[in-house]
Amino acid sequence: MTEQRPLKIHNTLSGKKEEFRPITPGYVGMYVCGPTVYNDVHLGNCRTFCSFDMIYRYLLHLGYKVRYVRNITDVGHLTDDGEDRMAKGAKVAQLEPMEVAQRYTVGFHDMMRIFNTLPPSIEPRATGHIPEQIEMVQTILERGLAYERNGSVYFDVPKFAAENEGVYGSVSGRVLEDLYTETRELKSQEEKNHPADFAIWMKARPQDLMVWNSPWSVGFPGWHLECSAMSTKYLGKTFDIHGGGNDLKFPHHENEVAQNHGACGCHPANFWMHTNMLLLNGKKMSKSDGNTISPTELFTGTSEHTSKPYSPMAVRFFMLMAHYRSTLDITDDGLMAAEKGFLKIMETNRILQNLPVNARDFDGSESDTDRAILALIHDAFAGMDDDFNTAIAIASLNEMGSFIHKLANQQIAPGEISPWVIERLKTVFSTFLFDIFGLQDESANSNDSGTLEGLMGLILEIRGQARAQKDWATSDKIRDGLSAAGITVKDGKDGVTWAKA
RNA sequence: GGUUUCCUGGCCGAGUGGUUAGGCACAGCUCUGCAAAAGCUGCUACAGCGGUUCGAAUCCGCUCGAAACCUCCA
Numbered sequence: 001m002t003e004q005r006p007l008k009i010h011n012t013l014s015g016k017k018e019e020f021r022p023i024t025p026g027y028v029g030m031y032v033c034g035p036t037v038y039n040d041v042h043l044g045n046c047r048t049f050c051s052f053d054m055i056y057r058y059l060l061h062l063g064y065k066v067r068y069v070r071n072i073t074d075v076g077h078l079t080d081d082g083e084d085r086m087a088k089g090a091k092v093a094q095l096e097p098m099e100v101a102q103r104y105t106v107g108f109h110d111m112m113r114i115f116n117t118l119p120p121s122i123e124p125r126a127t128g129h130i131p132e133q134i135e136m137v138q139t140i141l142e143r144g145l146a147y148e149r150n151g152s153v154y155f156d157v158p159k160f161a162a163e164n165e166g167v168y169g170s171v172s173g174r175v176l177e178d179l180y181t182e183t184r185e186l187k188s189q190e191e192k193n194h195p196a197d198f199a200i201w202m203k204a205r206p207q208d209l210m211v212w213n214s215p216w217s218v219g220f221p222g223w224h225l226e227c228s229a230m231s232t233k234y235l236g237k238t239f240d241i242h243g244g245g246n247d248l249k250f251p252h253h254e255n256e257v258a259q260n261h262g263a264c265g266c267h268p269a270n271f272w273m274h275t276n277m278l279l280l281n282g283k284k285m286s287k288s289d290g291n292t293i294s295p296t297e298l299f300t301g302t303s304e305h306t307s308k309p310y311s312p313m314a315v316r317f318f319m320l321m322a323h324y325r326s327t328l329d330i331t332d333d334g335l336m337a338a339e340k341g342f343l344k345i346m347e348t349n350r351i352l353q354n355l356p357v358n359a360r361d362f363d364g365s366e367s368d369t370d371r372a373i374l375a376l377i378h379d380a381f382a383g384m385d386d387d388f389n390t391a392i393a394i395a396s397l398n399e400m401g402s403f404i405h406k407l408a409n410q411q412i413a414p415g416e417i418s419p420w421v422i423e424r425l426k427t428v429f430s431t432f433l434f435d436i437f438g439l440q441d442e443s444a445n446s447n448d449s450g451t452l453e454g455l456m457g458l459i460l461e462i463r464g465q466a467r468a469q470k471d472w473a474t475s476d477k478i479r480d481g482l483s484a485a486g487i488t489v490k491d492g493k494d495g496v497t498w499a500k501a
Numbered sequence: 502g503g504u505u506u507c508c509u510g511g512c513c514g515a516g517u518g519g520u521u522a523g524g525c526a527c528a529g530c531u532c533u534g535c536a537a538a539a540g541c542u543g544c545u546a547c548a549g550c551g552g553u554u555c556g557a558a559u560c561c562g563c564u565c566g567a568a569a570c571c572u573c574c575a
Contacts, residue, residue: 043575247574247575276569283568286574333512337525389516391514395524411539497538
């Protein structure tokens with residue numbers, strides 16, 4: 001493994017950017033909390049997973065061997081009324097709980113594919129790791145950090161906090177004393193010694209459908225336990241990066257740390273990364289209060305919040321324009337700007353990749369233009385190295401784009417940019433756009449593009465003949481007709497090109 | 502109520518003690534048969550009030566406003 005460039009990552013534990021050093025040089029273990037599959041994925045999930053997809057891709061780009069684990073939660077989440085989420089969905093739809101999980105897992109995977117995210121290395125399911133979770137409960141009990149009450153097992157937060165100073169609260173920044181006084185009055189908490197305690201094993205009630213036998217009762221594992229058990233199983237007791245949405249900091253991640261710590265006496269992850277929320281109308285998107293827009297609605301333009309459909313890649317680009325730790329407000333104007341920006345940068349890339357590289361033009365020196373472009377390339381990577389700042393990288397690419405267009409328009413002389421710099425530009429652009437940002441050229445990607453190319457070639461040839469004869473009526477009729485069909489004709493100095501609008 | 506974060510130009514959004522981020526929109530120009538595209542130029546902002554500093558949008562304090570978490574949520 002060769003030396004990696006210094007990479008800075010914002011660590012929730014310290015609240016600062018820290019230089020990233022993997023436990024094993026060249027290898028990265030990354031765990032990201034995945035979706036609970038009891039409903040269609042919503043956009044907020046997509047932003048988080050797109051962000052971590054970009055992070056995963058950049059780590060790969062840097063040459064790391066990454067084991068990326070992202071779980072599927074198909075049991076254990078309790079709803080407000082204490083009912084298991086999977087069971088609730090099942091009752092509504094008259095389906096087996098696992099049938100519900102399966103349906104939404106498939107839907108989730110479809111959506112991830114639409115957003116062009118790479119699949120994780122391992123995608124463990126909570127229901128597939130019940131024995132591991134039971135084992136962990138046992139270990140925690142043996143270490144005296146949990147207690148059994150009527151068949152349920154609760155994690156003893158005060159005891160844990162007393163024995164491990166500074167650990168509980170390290171993720172969420174919460175002060176233990178505050179927790180005791182702040183925790184709201186919740187029903188059915190009588191069994192707990194302390195309001196801050198949480199269940200690691202729940203005894204089933206008659207209405208619970210997804211249950212397993214355990215030393216304590218027939219029941220099911222607590223919500224936070226699956227991530228502890230599965231991250232340990234696949235990444236080890238301590239691994240490099242643990243990620244998830246901001247809203248999981250408390251209680252989920254805090255309790256996860258407590259469990260891992262309680263079971264093995266060590267901190268599970270060196271770096272905790274949290275993505276920020278997607279906002280709609282200035283507020284967090286939320287499943288429960290209806291302030292939401294689904295990815296499908298975004299793609300079809302059927303939401304009241306948008307004026308037109310936006311393609312998946314336009315949406316992905318929209319997300320990339322903001323830093324992953326910033327909140328991102330979804331607005332129609334913002335999406336429109338992103339869509340334009342996306343189409344333009346893809347077009348710039350197409351022009352760039354078609355630029356001829358003529359070695360004879362190279363006079364052997366490094367021009368000011370060369371240096372300017374090289375500086376921009378440096379900026380783009382420096383932005384990524386600084387906590388994955390995609391906004392900086394995009395800004396740098398746009399500035400490179402200006403040079404590319406000028407070169408293509410012969411507004412700067414071909415000799416002003418060295419051939420090797422153009423080659424470098426080509427590599428940098430495709431690396432960023434496709435490998436790191438995970439974008440796809442949607443216009444190139446339709447099945448009938450070959451047919452379309454042929455048709456367009458013919459049509460534009462006819463138009464060219466009309467123009468040569470100054471038959472503007474025919475020429476404009478073709479242009480307007482194509483425009484109406486969604487194709488923009490671009491007359492350039494060296495001929496005609498076209499693009500889907 | 503407690504904890505934390507944020508407030509950037511018409512809009513979206515980076516950044517951060519001293520230099521125009523970038524995009525979108527808009528205006529003018531170049532090119533063009535016209536238009537589009539592309540290029541060039543213009544638009545130079547950091548919620549308010551104090552303080553620190555040679556210098557702050559960037560650090561500190563207060564105020565206003567917003568958001569997140571404290572309860573399932575990415």
